Amino acid sequence: MTDGSLSHPGLYVLGSALRQNRSDQGMSLRELARTTGIGPSTLSSWEQGERRIPEVPLGWILGVLKVAPAESRLLIRLHTESDRMSHVESLDSEVTSLQRAYDRYTLRTFEWAPRIVPESLQTFDYAHAVLGPHTATPDDVDQEVLTRQARQLDRDPQHRHILLLGASALTLENVPPDVLRTQLDEITNPDPRWRVDTRVVPAEARAASTIEPFAIYETAEKAFTIVVKHEHATIYLSDPAMVKHYWSTFNALQREAVAYLPVGSR
Known part of the structure; x- marks a missing residue:
């Protein structure tokens, strides 16, 4: 984590949302990795807010986690703004x-x-x-x-x-x-x-x-x-x-x- 990354807290809020929704589904990080084909370390970096998640994988993950449509739209909007100060x-x-x-x-x-x-x-x-x-x-x-x-x-x-x-x-x-x-x-x-x-x-x-x-x-x-x-x-x-x-x-x-x-x- 760097001072620069802390200037974009939306990344951490989005990561927390992904982590919480995964937990709500009772799904481990490794299980999500197997389902999506995305490496556990990459998923972890997204959930920790250390890296910005690309738009397409975000939509895919929200679908796998069965996030409600209204919540998905909210998180996608947050993603759009997450790299702005x-x-x-x-x-x-x-x-x-x-x-x-x-x-x-x-x-x-x-x-x-x-x-x-x-x-x-x-x-x-x-x-x-x-x-x-x-x-x-x-x-x-x-x-x-x-x-x-x-x-x-x-x-x-x-x-x-x-x-x-x-x-x-x-x-x-x-x-x-x-x-x-x-x-x-x-x-x-x-x-x-x-x-x-x-x-x-x-x-x-x-x-x-x-x-x-x-x-x-x-x-x-x-x-x-x-x-x-x-x-x-x-x-x-x-x-x-x-x-x-x-x-x-x-x-x-x-x-x-x-x-x-x-x-x-x-």
Whole structure:
């Protein structure tokens, strides 16, 4: 593994996806090698993210592993972007976001959410409340809520999520108090399966109000991708200088963070 290869963490995410899907099929690396005619050492280098897998063998392997069509399309798109240090993804309701692959196949997420609980951690009722005013029809709301819940179910139970919430996220006008309270309880006293560690950055914290939301995804190989969401696009960054900048920002926010205290316990 080299510093250069770590600049392309998509390779590691894709490799992790292949390894997990092979494991889900109960297939050893040597068995996959016999089935595909590809050497075990080559397959291993692809699964470890050490080499970029060619497009044709990728499609073949996904077929051998019986990966669902929607997941295959997602991983093929990830493959297309995996050797870039940055790319922009348009937010298209007809296409599954690449962020779902990062949610599912990375080891840790470090996230700054100044105004709203991240989509992948939202409860059913909370998602309905925040989507209602911004979504065209009730059916659209239901579909988006189901998509967000699917992201939660996809996540590896070993995945750890370190979440910093802004003070504004503790009071949302369009979310009923009981729904908001349940949501905050869910992510501050979570089921151990979800491994979520949530803290709150006070409103008076320096610069907190000017920092837009972002997430840092870490693979098992300690390769990092920054994900920044805008209104119509999601930006993926893995340039070392950008990674260093966002890590510095996250650490500064984390130093200001405090434990969440429910109303009435202060």
